[in-house]
Amino acid sequence: MIELKTPAEIDKMAVTGEFVAEVLTELRGIADIGVNLLDLEHQARRRIRERGAQSCYWDYAPSFGNGPFRNVICLSVNDAVLHGLPHDYVLRDGDVLSMDFAVSIDGWVADSATTVIVGTPDPEDTRIVRATEEALEAAISTALAGNRLGDISAAIEAVATAHGYPVNTEFGGHGLGRTMHEDPHVSNRGRAGRGQKLRPGLTLALEPWFARTTNRVITDEDGWTIRSADGCQTAHSEHTVAITEQGVRVLTRRAGEG
Template identity: 75%
Template sequence: MIELKTPAEIERMHTTGRFVAHVLQAVGERAAVGVNLLDLELLARELIRERGAESCYWDYAPSFGRGPFRNVICLSVNDAVLHGLPHDHVLRDGDVLTMDLAVAVDGWVADSARTVIVGTPREEDRQLVRAGEEALEAAIDAAQAGQHLGDISAAIGAVAARHGYPVNLEFGGHGLGRTMHEDPHVANDGRAGRGLRLRPGLTLALEPWFARTTDKITYDPDGWTIRSADGSRTTHSEHTIAITEVGPLVLTRREGELAGSGT
């Protein structure tokens, strides 16, 4: 069932979204060569505790996971792209790090992810990360009242095709609001003009993610961390948005972030 939000409820989600953006900015600034992923997890925990927010990941136990998730942020490195379990890993020069965070503030959820390159970037990694950011902005631009869910999916798929990146359809975006996952599912490729008609009050997490050379995935022994099946590097960009009469409202935009820049 799809629940449309009132303007007041969207503003409460926007409050949460600003906090999510703040945490991702802080964790991204802390990420550097020689920093342990567990230190980044502890930073996220402390910021969430100080705000009185609630992690949507702690004790999260979907059918595909192995036991409850007992961390507050997903940290995925290089060929890892989704649900990365924070572990004892020291970041190296050139590592590609994805940070994914969902929290609730006063009962309302926001969800966002960003990928950064630690230290000296490889040009092919820079291009991959930029393509993910470009796909996210294309998805946001397509999220107009009166359009269809397929227009969002098609916009993401078009960017991937233009850059030559395969698209996995097993995991994608989703509705959210009072909980982290609500209807509808938002595939990262599809046909324009198809699917649910977008109405004001619909809130979505849009999250294109690509691996450079495969659309196949594997799971780590931890039961959570998802990697590209061929070991190619990955990227994941996500924002929470609201459909409004005057266009999409990005609820998790980081302060100073320019659309499409990832900065």
């Protein structure tokens, strides 16, 4: 069941979105050669505690995970792209790090992800990171009242195809609001003009993620971390958006972005 939000409720989600954006901006600045993933986890915990927010990840136990998640951020390195379990790993020159962060403030959720290249970037890594960002902007520009859910999916797929990246459909975007995962599912592949009509009040997490050479994934022994099946590099970008009468509103936009 899809729950449409009122303008006042979207304003409350925007407060959460601003905090999520601030934390991801801080972590982008911290992530560097020699930094341990656990340092990023601890910084995120500190910011959540200071703000009086609640992590959407802590104790989360979906069907695709191995028991409750006991961290507050997903940190995925190189061929890992989703649900990366923070662990004792020191970032190295050239690592590609995806950070996915979702919290609730006063009962309203926002969710966002960003990918950074640590140290010296490989041109192909830069290209795939930028492709996910381009796909996200294409999806956002299509998330307009009166359009269809398939228009968003098709916009993401078109960018992937233009860059030569295959698209996985097992994991994608989703509705959110009172909880992190609500209906509808937003596939990263689809047909324009198909699917439900987009209505004002619909709030979505749009999250294109690509792997260079495969659309197949495997799960680590930790039961959480999703990797490309062939070990190729990956990237992930995500924003929370609200569809309004005035157009699309991006609730997790970081300062200086777009």
